[in-house]
Amino acid sequence: MILSSVKLKNFRSHKETKLIFSERLNYIVGGNGQGKTSILESIYYLCTTKSINSNFDGEVVRFNENELEIIGSFKDYSNSEARISYFLNSNKKIYFLNGKHITRAADIIGKFPVVILTPTDHSITQGAPGERRKFVDSVISQASETYLKNLLDYNKTLRQKASLLAQLKETKNKTLFDELDAWNSKMIASGKEIIIHRLKFIRKFKDFIKDSFKVILNDDEIPGVEYMFLEGLSQEENIEDIFFKLLHKRKDDEIRRGSNLVGPHRDDFVFKINDVDLKTYGSQGQHKTFQVVLRFAQFFYLKEITGKAPIFLLDDVFGELDAKRSIRISEYLRQVGQAFITLTDFTDFSFLQKEDDDLVIKLNNGQVVYA
Numbered sequence: 001m002i003l004s005s006v007k008l009k010n011f012r013s014h015k016e017t018k019l020i021f022s023e024r025l026n027y028i029v030g031g032n033g034q035g036k037t038s039i040l041e042s043i044y045y046l047c048t049t050k051s052i053n054s055n056f057d058g059e060v061v062r063f064n065e066n067e068l069e070i071i072g073s074f075k076d077y078s079n080s081e082a083r084i085s086y087f088l089n090s091n092k093k094i095y096f097l098n099g100k101h102i103t104r105a106a107d108i109i110g111k112f113p114v115v116i117l118t119p120t121d122h123s124i125t126q127g128a129p130g131e132r133r134k135f136v137d138s139v140i141s142q143a144s145e146t147y148l149k150n151l152l153d154y155n156k157t158l159r160q161k162a163s164l165l166a167q168l169k170e171t172k173n174k175t176l177f178d179e180l181d182a183w184n185s186k187m188i189a190s191g192k193e194i195i196i197h198r199l200k201f202i203r204k205f206k207d208f209i210k211d212s213f214k215v216i217l218n219d220d221e222i223p224g225v226e227y228m229f230l231e232g233l234s235q236e237e238n239i240e241d242i243f244f245k246l247l248h249k250r251k252d253d254e255i256r257r258g259s260n261l262v263g264p265h266r267d268d269f270v271f272k273i274n275d276v277d278l279k280t281y282g283s284q285g286q287h288k289t290f291q292v293v294l295r296f297a298q299f300f301y302l303k304e305i306t307g308k309a310p311i312f313l314l315d316d317v318f319g320e321l322d323a324k325r326s327i328r329i330s331e332y333l334r335q336v337g338q339a340f341i342t343l344t345d346f347t348d349f350s351f352l353q354k355e356d357d358d359l360v361i362k363l364n365n366g367q368v369v370y371a
Contacts, residue, residue, distance in 0.1 A: 001112060001308045002075040002338055003043060009069040010062040012038035019368060022359035025333060026340045027352070030363035036342040040116065040313045043340065046072040046082045047114035047311060049095055049105040057086050057093055074112055076308060082112070106152065110142045113302045113310035117295040117317055124294065125278055125287045129268035136269060139298050140201050143305040147197045154190040157183060158260050169258035180251075187263060188243045194264045195229050199236050202227045202269070208297035215296075216289060216328045223293065224272035229264060288320050292329060299336060312339040318352075319344075327351045 002023050008014040013035040028036045041052045041060070054060055061068050066088045074080045083096040095102045102108060123131040141148040161183040168176055206225055213223045226234055230242055246262045247254075254261050271278040273286055282290070295312075302310045312333075318326045330352050333339050343352075354360065360371040 001311060003311055004073040004075050006039065006042055006046075006073075007069070007071040008039075008042055010065040011042055011068045011070055012060055012062065013366075014038060014042075015062060015366065017366070017368060019361060020370075021338070021340075022357055023338050024355065025358040026338070027354070027358065027360045028340060028342045028363065029345065029360060031344060034363040034365070036363060037118075037315050040315050040340060040342060042070045043072065043311060043313060044114060044116055045070055045084055047108070047112040049084070049093075049108050052116065052118065058088050058091065061086065061088050080112075082108075106145075106148055109148055110145065110306065113142050113306055113308050114313065115295050115299045115302070115310045116313040116315070117292060118315040119320070121291040121295070122287060125271055125282070125290050129266070132269040132271075133265070133267060135294065136198060136201065139205075139301065140197060142302055142310075144197065147194070150190050150193045150197070154187065154194055154264070157187050157190060158263070158265060161187060162258070162260055165254055165260070166258045168255045184244075184247050187260075188240060188247070191263045192239050192243060195239055195267070196236070198227055198229070198264070198267070205297060205301055208301045209293055212293045212296040212300070212332075213289075215332050216293060216325060221273050221286070222275075223290065224275065226270045226272070227267065228270060229267040231262070231266075285322065285325075289325055292317065292321075292325075296332060296336075309337050312336050314339065314341045316342055316344075323351065 003021055005018065005020050007019075008017040011017075013033065017035070017039075019039065028039055030036050038060075044050070044052050045060075051057065051060055068084075068086050070084045072082045074082065080098055081096075084093065085096075086093045095105075095108065097108070097111070124135045137151060141151065161180070164176060164180055164183060167173065168180065202225060209223050209225060213221065228234055230239070230246060233242065243262070250261045271290055273282060273290070276282075278286060278290055295314075299310050299312055302308070317329070321329070333341075362369040362371060
């Protein structure tokens with residue numbers, strides 16, 4: 001998958017910007033506030049229909065403007081054009097793919113696989129379990145429409161069951177118990193599939209993590225990952241029966257608290273180095289390296305599963321790494337193909353070797369200069 005060009009209108013600081021990209025490495029260089037990260041964000045928008053940093057689309061509209069537009073030209077087995085328009089006054093977003101109006105984000109997820117590494121990735125290894133679930137779900141969803149559908153169904157069931165639990169907490173109406181049992185049965189059906197998908201994914205993904213770790217650190221450290229589900233299980237057993245028993249056991253607690261306490265929405269993934277829990281005992285350097293490794297592993301996993309090379313976005317990565325790891329990572333990028341890397345100043349990173357088919361894009365006060 002190659003992104004040939006992007007046009008931005010009223011997106012963040014970009015009033016009217018057109019960018020033509022190399023099929024290899026694209027270094028996007030500029031000082032703070034010049035719109036480097038916004039370019040990566042616009043690419044992510046085209047691939048996922050969502051922002052990296054904002055929950056509300058209106059936040060990315062240029063100040064004093066009422067609408068934005070992003071247009072991207074992709075090249076794979078055939079050429080595709082994706083276009084997003086957003087109107088602030090009506091809070092309406094429209095996505096067109098090759099001129100056809102796409103009404104569901106699920107129809108775009110996986111169409112243009114994307115991997116993004118940003119400084120906020122520290123939350124994956126250092127943050128709450130929800131951040132690790134979000135990472136895993138985003139990877140599998142780009143590779144499997146079935147998983148994405150199960151995830152959407154499960155989350156819908158969670159919301160509906162939560163509403164019922166809130167009613168039970170308030171009213172103690174026993175006529176609602178049959179309805180609660182029905183939602184639990186639906187929750188088990190889709191939740192079991194999510195757990196099975198995650199188990200299969202982790203078994204395969206472990207090898208991609210190990211391969212990427214070896215490239216960056218040789219055999220100095222050995223990474224690992226373990227999936228903990230249904231209150232502590234790590235091996236596949238009779239998932240449906242255990243799920244049912246846990247829901248029965250926690251039924252009174254769920255009603256008393258008015259919330260869902262059992263299911264894959266509470267699972268966690270434990271990252272390890274040399275069999276030691278990374279979150280608890282890892283150094284800052286180990287955390288940062290693991291975050292980088294996860295994104296390279298994601299890239300090569302999606303490439304193998306989907307048959308498409310994802311678009312690889314790296315935002316301000318090298319500033320937090322030592323020279324040795326930075327050199328290894330910059331060399332590893334050569335195996336990726338097309339990538340987009342933001343830098344404040346190219347001269348500060350002498351280890352980055354620009355080849356003839358790479359491109360340096362300099363941003364300065366709204367002007368774009370190619371080098």
